[in-house]
Amino acid sequence: MIDQETYKQFKVVGKVLTDHRYNTSHSGNISMRAGGKILIKRRGAMLGFLEPEDIIETDLYKADSGIMLSSTETDVHRQIYLNTDAMAVIHAHNPFCVILSLIEDEITCLDAEGIYAYRKIPIIEVDNPAGPTDAAREVPKVLKDYPIVVVRAHGVFAKGNTLLDALQNVTGAEQSAMFRYYTMLIGKPLKRDYSKEKFFSEW
Amino acid sequence: MPYGMNSTILKINLNSEKIVENNLNDEIFHKYLGGRGLGIKLFSDSVPKNINPLSKENILIFSIGPLTGSVTPTSGRFSLVTKSPLTDTIFHSNSGGFWGPYFKKCGYDSLFITGKLSSENKGYLLIEDYDKVEIKDAENLWGLKTSETLEKIQKVEGKNCQVLCIGPAGENLVKISSIMNQANRAFGRGGVGAVMGSKNLKAIVVKSGNKKFEGKNKERLKKLRINAIDKIKVVPITSQGLTLFGTAALVKVINQFGMFPINNFQSAYTEPNKIDLVSGEHLRERFLEGNEGCYNCIIRCGRMTNTGEKSGKGPEYESLWALGPLTGIFDLKTITHANYSCNEYGLDTISTGSTIACGMELQQQGLLNEHSLKFGNNDMLCDLIEKIALKKEFGADLAEGSLRLSKKYKGESYSMQVKGMEIPAYDPRGAFGHALNYAVSSRGACHLTGFLVALEVLGVPKKIDRFSVRGKSDLLFLKQNQSAVEDSLVVCKFVGYALGFEFQARFLSTILDKKISITDLITIGERIYTLERLFNVREGFSRKDDTLPKRFLETPLQKGPSNGRVVPLEDLLNEYYEVRNWDKNGIPTDELLEKLSLEKLT
Numbered sequence: 001m002i003d004q005e006t007y008k009q010f011k012v013v014g015k016v017l018t019d020h021r022y023n024t025s026h027s028g029n030i031s032m033r034a035g036g037k038i039l040i041k042r043r044g045a046m047l048g049f050l051e052p053e054d055i056i057e058t059d060l061y062k063a064d065s066g067i068m069l070s071s072t073e074t075d076v077h078r079q080i081y082l083n084t085d086a087m088a089v090i091h092a093h094n095p096f097c098v099i100l101s102l103i104e105d106e107i108t109c110l111d112a113e114g115i116y117a118y119r120k121i122p123i124i125e126v127d128n129p130a131g132p133t134d135a136a137r138e139v140p141k142v143l144k145d146y147p148i149v150v151v152r153a154h155g156v157f158a159k160g161n162t163l164l165d166a167l168q169n170v171t172g173a174e175q176s177a178m179f180r181y182y183t184m185l186i187g188k189p190l191k192r193d194y195s196k197e198k199f200f201s202e203w
Numbered sequence: 204m205p206y207g208m209n210s211t212i213l214k215i216n217l218n219s220e221k222i223v224e225n226n227l228n229d230e231i232f233h234k235y236l237g238g239r240g241l242g243i244k245l246f247s248d249s250v251p252k253n254i255n256p257l258s259k260e261n262i263l264i265f266s267i268g269p270l271t272g273s274v275t276p277t278s279g280r281f282s283l284v285t286k287s288p289l290t291d292t293i294f295h296s297n298s299g300g301f302w303g304p305y306f307k308k309c310g311y312d313s314l315f316i317t318g319k320l321s322s323e324n325k326g327y328l329l330i331e332d333y334d335k336v337e338i339k340d341a342e343n344l345w346g347l348k349t350s351e352t353l354e355k356i357q358k359v360e361g362k363n364c365q366v367l368c369i370g371p372a373g374e375n376l377v378k379i380s381s382i383m384n385q386a387n388r389a390f391g392r393g394g395v396g397a398v399m400g401s402k403n404l405k406a407i408v409v410k411s412g413n414k415k416f417e418g419k420n421k422e423r424l425k426k427l428r429i430n431a432i433d434k435i436k437v438v439p440i441t442s443q444g445l446t447l448f449g450t451a452a453l454v455k456v457i458n459q460f461g462m463f464p465i466n467n468f469q470s471a472y473t474e475p476n477k478i479d480l481v482s483g484e485h486l487r488e489r490f491l492e493g494n495e496g497c498y499n500c501i502i503r504c505g506r507m508t509n510t511g512e513k514s515g516k517g518p519e520y521e522s523l524w525a526l527g528p529l530t531g532i533f534d535l536k537t538i539t540h541a542n543y544s545c546n547e548y549g550l551d552t553i554s555t556g557s558t559i560a561c562g563m564e565l566q567q568q569g570l571l572n573e574h575s576l577k578f579g580n581n582d583m584l585c586d587l588i589e590k591i592a593l594k595k596e597f598g599a600d601l602a603e604g605s606l607r608l609s610k611k612y613k614g615e616s617y618s619m620q621v622k623g624m625e626i627p628a629y630d631p632r633g634a635f636g637h638a639l640n641y642a643v644s645s646r647g648a649c650h651l652t653g654f655l656v657a658l659e660v661l662g663v664p665k666k667i668d669r670f671s672v673r674g675k676s677d678l679l680f681l682k683q684n685q686s687a688v689e690d691s692l693v694v695c696k697f698v699g700y701a702l703g704f705e706f707q708a709r710f711l712s713t714i715l716d717k718k719i720s721i722t723d724l725i726t727i728g729e730r731i732y733t734l735e736r737l738f739n740v741r742e743g744f745s746r747k748d749d750t751l752p753k754r755f756l757e758t759p760l761q762k763g764p765s766n767g768r769v770v771p772l773e774d775l776l777n778e779y780y781e782v783r784n785w786d787k788n789g790i791p792t793d794e795l796l797e798k799l800s801l802e803k804l805t
């Protein structure tokens with residue numbers, strides 16, 4: 001059983017992701033490092049309505065029998081922890097990020113908040129976007145240098161110092177993607193393109 | 204003839220040693236498929252009321268299904284149907300390995316064995332190919348353990364044969380004996396080994412026949428298989444959990460939910476450092492030599508183990524639990540040796556462990572005078588297993604199973620069974636849908652015929668509240684029917700963690716070259732399940748038998764995450780009968796029989 005404080009964080013983050021419609025009723029997974037273990041959402045549980053039993057403990061370094069209960073993407077989370085500075089990880093299916101991933105190779109932020117926090121959000125492609133194996137290999141490589149990455153046609157993986165920090169990255173990236181999407185939809189030239197001035201492509 | 208089937212039954216009458224081949228009516232296939240469904244139909248058409256399961260009137264029916272031996276992942280399985288000497292109900296069991304695909308290639312769908320060889324003329328059956336079948340002398344095999352039997356037979360028949368055999372337990376008509384498959388897989392539960400022993404039949408040997416299955420839609424099947432394999436590789440339970448740790452991956456999981464029975468179900472939770480001693484991880488670290496898989500399976504959940512003193516197969520989750528914590532034993536080496544011993548003597552591990560645990564509680568309550576029978580006593584376990592198999596000393600009482608044992612010593616409430624069959628490794632107080640399945644299952648306490656733990660604990664396909672009552676019966680109805688279909692196709696239940704039921708429907712439709720919907724399959728499952736019930740009703744079973752031991756209804760668990768719970772069985776049962784369209788006494792209604800084109804058995 002996990003402690004009340006940790007449970008509260010999982011519950012809040014799960015609810016925000018669901019309320020923002022970043023996931024379907026049961027998809028998405030969130031986790032945090034704790035005492036040499038990973039605490040992660042249970043497979044088949046609803047992210048927006050997590051109960052204490054829905055937070056599963058599994059080994060940080062290798063697969064253990066916690067795999068029988070934990071999220072399908074547990075391996076991606078584990079590899080992120082082992083290869084980056086992440087203390088918490090969120091995987092969600094942010095609609096605007098996914099849409100842009102179908103047509104672009106990176107999401108260049110146009111809005112001030114996005115420019116400040118991300119400049120650009122990388123997009124990667126794997127052979128089997130719904131399976132954890134390819135993502136477990138490729139996602140950590142990108143998260144070494146970025147707080148969030150989009151897997152083409154699938155969703156985002158974001159890291160943070162805490163679950164709430166990772167949540168900020170998921171929601172922030174989605175907002176930037178939305179601004180970019182609507183701007184592209186309008187189709188008019190930008191009055192001022194900050195991304196050009198600040199050499200985002202070099203970032 | 205439907206694609207994927209042979210439409211032929213091989214019938215052996217051991218009384219006269221007559222061997223005949225009969226055609227199988229296609230209509231039976233369309234209504235019952237193969238495997239368990241086919242066996243249940245043939246059995247209930249052939250067996251008169253209230254036969255003694257250990258008499259020559261009982262029949263053993265082994266059947267393959269339309270998917271057996273096909274490209275469908277985990278399609279190495281086949282089914283057995285008989286009447287159980289442990290429960291007196293109709294009984295089905297299934298096993299993996301390679302025997303099923305070999306038998307199918309000989310050109311048969313079912314092996315139908317009736318009668319009995321004389322005790323001076325013990326034999327084994329050899330099936331080399333279509334129409335090449337004989338009964339051979341087994342005098343020199345009688346009394347041998349299962350691995351010795353396998354070795355001797357392979358010396359005579361060649362390495363490339365698959366062998367079902369009984370050990371000394373089956374020969375001695377032990378009511379908790381199994382039929383072993385290649386000496387390390389089992390047709391477990393229900394004392395089916397004793398049925399084979401009662402026929403003086405030591406083994407059934409099959410060589411791979413020459414029949415080829417030239418089905419249609421080869422390309423489509425190939426693509427379907429690629430899709431299926433992709434899914435199996437994605438889902439952690441099938442791609443990692445079962446592969447890395449075998450079914451023992453469940454040890455810590457089930458304990459975590461306060462459902463891991465200890466000391467004959469006196470508790471169902473233990474501290475993390477103690478459960479680690481018997482975990483799948485610990486088994487892997489200490490004893491695992493390699494994985495082992497059935498025909499066409501990439502999951503390969505089987506454990507090949509070596510303790511440094513002995514080597515063999517397993518233990519799997521249920522065996523590890525029953526021979527271990529259920530008897531208060533947490534020493535993994537003792538448990539592993541006990542498991543080897545059960546395989547060698549041909550004993551069902553769940554019933555053996557549970558019957559010993561029942562004896563321990565009878566002793567604890569002062570109803571017995573067997574001082575070594577103490578929870579946690581490692582020293583006596585392997586010795587006792589031998590005594591059960593040989594019916595020696597107190598072993599003769601244990602050989603009858605826990606219900607008969609507890610009745611004899613006036614402690615019936617200490618036998619953790621339903622309809623005489625011992626309850627498997629999930630405390631029903633921690634998952635009410637699963638509890639209901641124990642109570643109503645047609646073969647006694649069974650975890651396989653409607654594994655609601657998948658939803659209630661593992662969250663597959665989605666998590667449900669394990670303590671809710673409303674709607675559990677509907678889910679159980681669905682799962683039991685699905686399970687009856689899986690057993691009739693025949694595929695392994697574990698693949699269901701990765702592949703939805705729609706995969707089975709698609710594989711079947713593609714092989715048969717005929718559209719079969721999920722709904723069609725569920726109706727077939729319902730028909731099979733109802734026919735089993737009709738058989739049991741004819742034998743005198745009814746609502747009074749759909750129950751659980753008092754402990755689960757009246758004594759709440761005292762610690763762990765299922766603390767304070769008892770099973771609200773009456774509510775669950777009332778709803779279940781409604782859903783099944785059975786009357787208040789648990790008898791299928793006329794309306795249901797008409798819907799399923801069934802008739803009452805007379």
Ligand code: SF4
Pocket residue numbers: 277278279299300495496497498500501502503504505695696697698
């Ligand atoms: S999962 Fe295990 S039992 Fe099932 S077919 Fe594969 S090896 Fe056999």
